[in-house]
Amino acid sequence: MTETGFTEALRDDGPDEPPRGRWRDVWAQFARHGGAVAGGGFLVFVTLAVLVGPLIWTTDPQTLDIRAKNLRPIWTGLWAADASVSWAHPFGTDNLGRDMLAQMIAGGRASLAVGWAAMLLSLVIGTAIGVVAGFFRRLDGVLMRLTDLFLALPILPLLLVAVTLFRQPLRASFGPEGGMFILIVAVIGVTSWMPTARIVRGDVLALKEREFVLAARSLGTTPGRIMLRHLLPNVLSPIMVSATLGLATAIITESALSFLGVGFPSDFPTWGKMLADAVPRMVEYPERVLLPGIAISLTVLGVNYMGDGLRDALDPRIRQR
Amino acid sequence: MLDTSSSSDDAVPVARIDGLRVMFATRRGAIEGVRDVSFDIGAGETVCVVGESGSGKSVSALSLMRLVEFGGGEIAGGRVLFDRGYGAAPVDLAQLDQAAMRAIRGAEIGMIFQEPMTALNPVFTIERQLTEGLRRHERLRRGAARSRALELLREVRIPEPERRLTQYPHELSGGMRQRVVIAMALACSPRLLIADEPTTALDVTIQAEILALIDRLKRERGTAVLFITHDMGVVAEMADRVVVMFRGEKVEEGPVAQIFDDAAHPYTRALLAAVPRLGAMRGTDAPVPMPLVGRDAVSAEPVRGTDTPLLEVRGLTTRFPVRGGLLRRRVAQVHAVEDIGFTLNRGQTLSLVGESGCGKSTAGRSVLRLVEPMRGSVTLDGQDVLAMSGADLRRTRARMQMIFQDPFASLNPQMPLLEQVAEPLRNFSSMGEAEREARVAELFDRVELPRSFMRRYPHELSGGQRQRVAIARALALEPKLIVADEAVSALDVSVQAQVLNLMLELQAELGLSYLFISHDMGVVERVSHKVAVMYLGRIVEIGPRRAVFEDPRHAYTKALMAAVPVADPRARRTRTPSFKPIPSPIHPLGHEPGPAEYAEVGPGHFVMVSDSGY
Amino acid sequence: ERGSDGEVRILYHQAPSILNTYLSSGTKDVQAASLVLEPLARYDETATLVPYLATEVPTLENGGVSEDLTTITWSLRDDILWSDGTPMTAEDVVFSAAFCMSPEGGCSWRSNYDGVADVTAVDEHTVRVTFDAPKPFPYGPFVGAQAPIIQKAQFEDCLGAAAVSCTEENFAPIGTGPFVVTDFRPNDVITFAANENYRDPEKPAFATVTFKGGGDEMAAARAVLETGEYDYAWNTQLAPDVLDQMAQSGEGEIIAAFGTLVERIEMNLTDPSPDLPEGERSTVAHPHPFLTEEPVRRALSMAIDRELLTEVGYGQAGRPTCNLVAAPESFASDNTACLEQDIEGARALLEEAGWTDSDGDGVREKDGERLSLVFQTSTNAVRQDFQALIKQWWSEIGVETELRNIDGSVFFGADPASPDTFQKFYADVEMYANLFDGTDPQSYLARYRCGEEPKPDTQWQGTNINRFCSEEYDALLDELAQTAEPARRQEIAKTLNDMLTADSMVIVPLVHRGRVSAKSNTLGGVVLNVWDSELWNIADWTREEG
């Protein structure tokens, strides 16, 4: 090494390679996470399946074909030669002869839509309340007591109230299914934001003591912008975790709601409801619980892994390492 | 590659590192942390390892303990010979299994870690942590271990050792904590003591005490000491021999005097040149940029500034409430800043110095109203900052900015630098996206950062670069006043020198005024026009830098000056410094300390004559 | 021999919450209490009245009922002891009536005492009930599990409003039945022990009864049929294929019997449109746009395959029916016309009535009105299957259906604030099941009297769910109330039934539902009785070797 080599080294040294585009970077990091890619891939697959599925598999999920009831999935033929199977219904049919494949597709669409929407809603509420409570000391007490209140609220009466008060107007403007969708999403969202709020608040309490928040304040940044631009991106990781758990809870809660009769119309399939409906016959027709059960689990797992990967990818510190 | 082989071959060294190579497996593949490093340490000898951050000092030390493995590293080559005494042949630690290592760790090699704040387990008492090693290695019973722990605490001169045993780490001050860590390392009377930057995070006063302590141990027990630091002042104070490291390699080794007087390697020379030495500015009035080896000659023009006042602070008092009781009423107050006053001229620098907790940061923040002062007046450009309403204040903030101590902490880790530097512009001007970007690019040029860095994130930069970004951000609105709160304390010496030069350069060009907060007397001497020494919330002495440094009047100022290690091995101190612990700044409600009274001892040089608590 | 057969375990998927029949709120409580409390007479499995605590059933013939039909005189057995050993007297009987008739008491079975003017103890073993008007069917008071005798000594202080604070008494009434309560955990478990003072020294054969509540039909059936943990499960109403599958385990069997329960679709003759102002929806002020047309109603009925519904939903436990009063045999009309599904006929009928699908969207319309229905029912797996099937059939005849299911506690509740009760009927058609107690359908048929419809003025209380109104019908009802002669009564009842069903299709009966319960193979003596408590003859139950 030359003399100037050593003394030049006194200059700041940092990575020198030209920076890549931010999103390219995010993608590169994401792609490195095997689980994330698999999870994301599965989600894309499922989403595509439920969106374009009905175009390919045109059987109507609500059509009853009572003569073809209780058909087994086509693959049962592999080990039980005498099983009643039909290529017209590759996943079999239920006890009223509705096509399981079509129901899986339609049910997936409903479950995923409810799951995502409710999860997003609860995240938005939870994060907003958490950030505000953590940031403004004066609001903290009130907001945290509000959280307690919501934790203590009995969900079932709340639901019934919501259904009573809002079903008719929502039905009038969005149709029976659309209205119910909004109602369900709202109810699940409104009753499940509390853990997120608590976690986010905790993190914000710690974050706002960090110097960069003070720095932002000294730069004349308004509290709103501080929360939005500085605090929010830094609480992404706990939010991701909440999101994963939230999606699972939302999908399952939806099924519990239909179970209680406050959900979608009874002939409107969702994965959760298919699972619940199939439980009494799970010995004779295990596929009817397994299909929706596996679909829910894989979706949740997929979101979990994708969340992990996304969290890593979005954090510039991890991204570079 | 230069090679200076060990000079003390007369006795069997306690430890000998031979061709050490450490690899880290990272996501980007294996990287070398340390490359072919060799040196040895004899009994009763202090070997100092110096070098920039990231040069492999800690990795070498951790390899000696075989702790690198737990950090994802691996000793890929070389030998680490350790003499276990009793005349037995030295063992190669690199080959030992972890079980055998456990018998050596703590018992025969003790280690003091870099961060006293985090090196102790926060949830266990001092006793528990101190006796753990004793009970394991020496199989002491509880009572015996306890008395041995007490002995150790006395040895490291901790006041009230009995009480300390039952306390938790956070209840001790940084200095005490570091002494506990030392006591822990010494517990089993190790033959080799590794001290990894034991004082970097501490005040000069505490630092002086700890250095004295380690030195005494070495002399009294004949312990071999491997001392890691990047502070040349400390090296001069402590070392028998010095090993200079650079980017994972050893570039030079030699006796301390030789290194300081006649460094062979250009890197060593550059490093030494970058150290602001106390006394270097003796006889001058105005700050001058530091001459740096290897850099284009910076203009050595002194920065004089003007004599028109920009900022006038009078009777500024800031107290923090201590709440208690059922209703969380104020029960007492922390008198963080108590009746301070000073005037800062345009284009000049006023430094606030003092020990940790004396209220420097609070003073700086009060001026910007980042904390609400209780009373007093702060006049910027003739406008009373304290009287302003929210909106006015926000607008005024455009004229006064702040640079924080930790460049990493003060930048949002999740935001690209462009955004961060553009933030004040976004807040105060109606510039368009493109215009803003152009302005940021200009600012990057201004602080000598490549424009390509605009799209990076803080962690992708080195410490010095980050601080430049912070400076760029502070400059974005072309403020008149910058409060620099320990703005260079966290940086490597060489980087620190560059940032200091940059700040001086900007001052000369833009006529900036700095309120410079630091506890590093060397730095303060280099940059300030005026100096205010703070103690317990008050300014005990204030005056032109030259007057205060060359003729300190207040007893506290004198003690502070004396505690600063001098980067000159011949000027070693011999006496053990002893400092009074700082009294508590917490007073009950209604306690009104008397006003600060000053006597003018020279032109513009005031010394507090009323009781300062010192 | 009493107590020789050990324990019998009974499972009710709805748990009893109180053991005082008069304060009970549902069948489950009445049935649990029937182990302890007994009436003077009750119906057996063939719907004939048999005396219990009385020596015989009073009739006109034996002079127990007065010629003018206003009094009935019961003579009590003199060998009846309460479980605490004291004898039962006429005073207890008089008290029981007083208890239920006290206005603040909130007696659930008050209607059994309707029209009672006075109850007096003629002597220690004779009680006379006087009605304020001739009562052709005087077997309301003290007959059946819902009107048992309670002990005066025990409940004396619990009359009227004080009834609710008598927790101990309500939880462990002293009775004359085969068992006494040893432990009562509301909504959970009751344990009974054989009554030492029971009149038949040989009975009951079981020493103790464990009466568990909770869970669902599925689990209840499983516990009897598959795991054999329980001996008897009440109302194991499940899809027939599921039940059959379970029964194959060989632990137990399914028993079924038919009462008066009929699953039906009710047509709303008023307009439930949400566009109407609140308070006018589903009131007689606004007739329904198309359900008032008889051909439409008939077509809807014709499109339904009742055989298939029965097969899917009830199996052995149901029969397709065209009658509102499907039992007892003597009162059941012989309609069978509706049993045959006739999609083509239905289409033709609609076509003829002017309902055509002119715009080709699969839904018929006339004068801008589409044949589009909201079809509501309570949440229940079988009902949802029915809804799906019926929706399908109706779509085949060009009728569009929106399904809605509502939680039972709301649907069958009477909260006037809720838009979802079956009384409010904010839908075009709704499906549920109803029945009448005892064997006489008079009050049941009287529900459809003009003016009995739920409306805002009456807080939406009312029994005429369809808002049916026919002078002819009302006149016949009046006649029925005056008639005592059985043959004539039956004839009138059949006519009334036909007016509601076969003639007008205002009510579309679907399935005559039986009661299904599950019993263990080792349990003997079980006689399923749908006219009274299912546990009416528990004194005769025995353990048999499976």
Add this chain to the structure above:
Amino acid sequence: MLTYTIRRLILAVPTLIFISFVVFMLLQLAPGDPLAQVPLTVPPEVRAQMREALGLGEPPLVQYGKWLWQLFVLEPQIFVDWATRESWLLGWLPDTALYSGELRVISWQTRSPVLDIVLQRLPQTLWVVGLAYVVGILISLPIGIYSAYRQYSVFDQAGTFVTMVGFSIPPFFTGPLLIVIFSVGLGWLPSIYDTTHRVTDWDSFVVQLRQMIMPVMVLALQITAQFARYMRAATLDNLRQDYVRTARAKGLPEAVVVGVHVVRNSMIPVVTVIALGVPSIFGGAIITETIFKVNGIGQLLITALFANDLPMVMTLTFIFAVLIVVFNLIADVLYGLLDPRIRYD
């Protein structure tokens, strides 16, 4: 710390009253009728009378006031009377007779005091849900710690997989599945929980154990899934701390370094999370209790809800709210106790 606790407790009172008021109003608004289970054969006039008898005619605010009075004045009196009369702790005190027979909080379904029923239900809920909680914790913590210690190992990956699947499968499926396998198929375990069973000797203990296994496992699966994730995250955090290196430098074996130093610190956040979950034990696990007929608090609540038993729902919800508030507080206090750095003033 003590004053902090007291202050929070004082603040809790208005909070709770407010919560109870909101819940009450919500229940008032909710459609549904306590008489829904009364057979349809009962005529409307009788229903109206029954409704009167339940006190439903009164204005809501009066009902609410009554409930408050009953719960906060009468019930404590009864408790004091009982304590001085029968409890072993205070039984020696002279008997008090504060309660003089006013109407207590009466359930509409059972016409009996709500609190008596709640007390009756507590044991089985605590046995089953509580045990599941304990089992869940005992399983999840080691899994979490080991997963973190061997991050990205096969064990860690498998742990993640299993816990996520465990979390995403609803108990209304796992419950019947277990019953079909273990009760119907194998006949090993009872499918119905016997709440009257008393443990007196070894055999009866075995019986109790057998009947608890399935509900406990179903619940524990979900609990394990959650806590294992928390524990793993907390341990990962702490493994990176400097004090771990210090501990190793002392020559401590890994078992002590991880098992004592790291775990003790990682437990701080986890313990508070655990404390926050405790109210749910008392709240019962509605679905699981119903499936196995445990008939605990959860089943009580759900039946009360379906029967629109307002006083019962109200009281249970209120108790639940109290627990939530109290355990929030306990979590905060525990945090302070476990972490000597935290001090509340």
